[in-house]
Amino acid sequence: SSERLRLRSLEAKIMTAEEAASLIKDGMIVGTSGFTPSGYPKEVPMALAKRAEKENIRITLYTGASVGDELDGILARAGAIAKRMPYQTNDSIRKGINSGEIEFVDLHLSHMAQMIRCAFLGKLDVAVIEAVAIREDGGIVPATSVGNSPVFVEMAEKVIVELNESQPLELEGMHDIYTPENPPHRKPIPITRTDDRIGTTYIPCNPEKIAAIVLTNRKDSVRPLAPVNECSRKISQHLIEFLDHEVKRGRLPKKLLPLQSGVGNIANAVLKGLVDSPFEGLEFYSEVIQDAVFDLLDSGKMTIASGTSVTPSEEGLERFYKNINFYRDRIILRPQEISNNPEVIRRLGIIAMNTAVEVDIYGHVNSTHIMGTSMINGIGGSGDFARNAYMSIFATPSTAKNGAISCIVPKVSHVDHTEHDVMVVVTEQGLADLRGLSPRERAREIIQKCAHPDYRDALMEYYKKAMDMTGSAHTPHILEEAFSWHINFLRKGRMI
Amino acid sequence: SSERLRLRSLEAKIMTAEEAASLIKDGMIVGTSGFTPSGYPKEVPMALAKRAEKENIRITLYTGASVGDELDGILARAGAIAKRMPYQTNDSIRKGINSGEIEFVDLHLSHMAQMIRCAFLGKLDVAVIEAVAIREDGGIVPATSVGNSPVFVEMAEKVIVELNESQPLELEGMHDIYTPENPPHRKPIPITRTDDRIGTTYIPCNPEKIAAIVLTNRKDSVRPLAPVNECSRKISQHLIEFLDHEVKRGRLPKKLLPLQSGVGNIANAVLKGLVDSPFEGLEFYSEVIQDAVFDLLDSGKMTIASGTSVTPSEEGLERFYKNINFYRDRIILRPQEISNNPEVIRRLGIIAMNTAVEVDIYGHVNSTHIMGTSMINGIGGSGDFARNAYMSIFATPSTAKNGAISCIVPKVSHVDHTEHDVMVVVTEQGLADLRGLSPRERAREIIQKCAHPDYRDALMEYYKKAMDMTGSAHTPHILEEAFSWHINFLRKGRMI
């Protein structure tokens, strides 16, 4: 319709997904919209995957972050992905990554746009962008996520747009697209409040670059959220108690500071906990806007939510669409180089809450690798936020795999967040405040507050033995035993 | 003299170092000026150390970074330091840290000021600041470094000033003191060019807080620089060739981008190499201004140098004093929360060059710990720069201890900079460009380009075996063998 495609001359570019996909050739670098299973193209990747069954096609795929199975999954299963950046959560991609079939480059989500703009990651051939509309000037109105779409549109040779009628036109106005100039000409990013709008409501695009338009009404494959379990509820309680304590000590304002929250069940539980907390006037400056944020906005506890993607559950999506005018005034979707920008994160003073896979007794965090080798998802935005936060918090259950694994270990098998970037660790057992503590002091705090009772003594034993053997060195470790828990698990299925 | 102490009423506060030191009591938190052996107080710490021989005095000592032996060394040897932040390079402190006597908290240098201002690190009792003058309004004109002095003066209960007549009055005007507000009221830091001046030439101070003034003419204990050796010269050559190549590819402007350089001999060699390079109009936005920067400024190759400290060798200091008016126009000394600020570093697009202790085949960097346990110095500003740089480079000789240690290892024994923050690794053997490479691709690049030939095959063997044993996982490791090289070294004095 002319509401969705407002530049008449582009009507000639409407074609089938197969025709559009034929613009993508073997060896190309393709950048797509999408951040979480939200706002990613579906028709063109599906057509491409079909072609890849008969033809030799292996592409490099860049996205915002994870995307839905109709993009990552089917292309991976068709063997059509040679290289993937900067984040993923797809079973088939993960399998490819951990079996040498897909080269995966795990990047800080805020870093990628500049790396592309400065030609560090090769020349982008094609951008494939899901949109709710194309404006008279060629400007692309994104769907429910922004991600890296602006830089892909800017830098790609050709742009394919999937105009998705299942995405309501009322999304228009929710986005705030701003592109920083390259150094040395960059100016300050003029966000000084969570609700500042600094850019356009669309991605600027020279209409001549738009090589194909595919019409669709296929919906995003949103994911269900598990109900809040006891463990997550306890973590949430410890955290809210801690924040309250910090307010009482004058180290946080009464309305807190803008919150960032990772994705997944713990993150959702923490946010849900805030609905019943005493805090008012909350702000959210984060990546992904999940169901709990709707609760907070609805209850009036939260006044504004800034992110790069809206990713509700099925019910959440319905609720979002139904009240879209209410939410459009309270949600801002920014490019991920802005939502995750160190400059803005530090200026606003974010309280960053992210999830760890394992934490060691000295406060180093592994967010990505199982037993030091196998990639789960990627670091995502956790580093952007943790490093620059006013307060950097990592949460994890104290155990995994029904207690066979302690998530507090002598030494993490992979480091994503160093001791310098971790102020608080919280498990269902309790909360360790590491600010101003040396490694030796941290060890005692983490073991006592966070470790599961079944592992506490063994951790303390390692620590004491390491103290003895190193003459109380700065970070006592016994290299022969540092990974023995992981090795035990790999051999016997239990860490101790 | 009234040139140095311009507020007459403060003359009553002039006292001996012993009297001033008596303001410092057991258990206090003391913040001092000083960043490298430059601009740190000497008389008061020496008097305090004397008292500590008879009295039980153990303080928490905060500084900018490392300081001279008259502060760190003598206090440590007197047993007067219980806790130390955020960086050090002193033999006696290091001994204390690695024997359980001193609790050391290793922090990103840009992070500390905000942590103090927001009361994360306790209440500062006393600040001891070396100065060249005190103004009529109480404002303190620092000596050759700024470091954390502004926040110490702001937050301490009492301020002791060491007015040092050995530091020329002509330093006045070289400093640019700017203090960001706390979140959520912070505004953009208005630096958009290396040579922007945004603050005052002195540290604002309520004169009533000045509790003591000690007069001295004791000089800083500057350190000699070793002559440039063959290894450093080769590293410098590889790097300059690489930068040149990046300019040719259009990924760097002809005059490059502002340079940051770590301290020490390799860093000095790289900068010296630039004197004979084709580059013109260079800028320096870094922490520490060493001799080679004077060479670059003298030759006209460099137009401006911004840092938080001037730390020349003995000859360098003479040269600096002799041409101080020339240098004052070309050098800006800022608080370390500004010199190292992620916002500014990312905006300007810094080329960051730091030194690694060891690097692993997947590109993780250890900058601080010997064999994973023993603290050398600390992370310093390397994380501030590496994470936010336009281009993040780490240099190291390929071997240490006469070849008994390979600085390229299967897995680093401690991580300070993760794979996400390391774009380039360079040794005297060659340079590995890791941008856009997966861990498996990085391993081949690092082993081939950077490892010493004596270790290359063994590294490749580990990599291949790890590939086999993990089924080509994302980051192939054999946890049983990952630290075997370090363990060999500890047992037999050789890594292989």
Ligand SMILES: CC(C)(COP(=O)(O)OP(=O)(O)OC[C@H]1O[C@@H](n2cnc3c(N)ncnc32)[C@H](O)[C@@H]1OP(=O)(O)O)[C@@H](O)C(=O)NCCC(=O)NCCS
């Ligand atoms: C860390 C992260 C994987 C946790 O996600 P989650 O959904 O809460 O994780 P789960 O508890 O379901 O654990 C995921 C898997 O790892 C396993 N696991 C958890 N802890 C483990 C440990 N210490 N060792 C080994 N495996 C572990 C779980 O058992 C589960 O495996 P399964 O799928 O076979 O059951 C996820 O938050 C993530 O990818 N974070 C990095 C990116 C990020 O933080 N993004 C947000 C920034 S805004």
Ligand SMILES: CC(C)(COP(=O)(O)OP(=O)(O)OC[C@H]1O[C@@H](n2cnc3c(N)ncnc32)[C@H](O)[C@@H]1OP(=O)(O)O)[C@@H](O)C(=O)NCCC(=O)NCCS
């Ligand atoms: C990494 C760092 C220690 C290197 O400094 P340097 O003066 O070039 O180092 P050296 O080559 O003299 O090595 C220091 C010691 O470590 C030893 N060493 C070097 N590599 C080693 C390795 N891989 N394993 C074990 N020991 C090693 C050296 O033999 C030397 O020991 P010695 O004093 O007993 O002879 C130093 O740059 C640092 O502290 N960096 C972190 C902070 C930083 O980067 N600051 C600047 C940011 S602006």
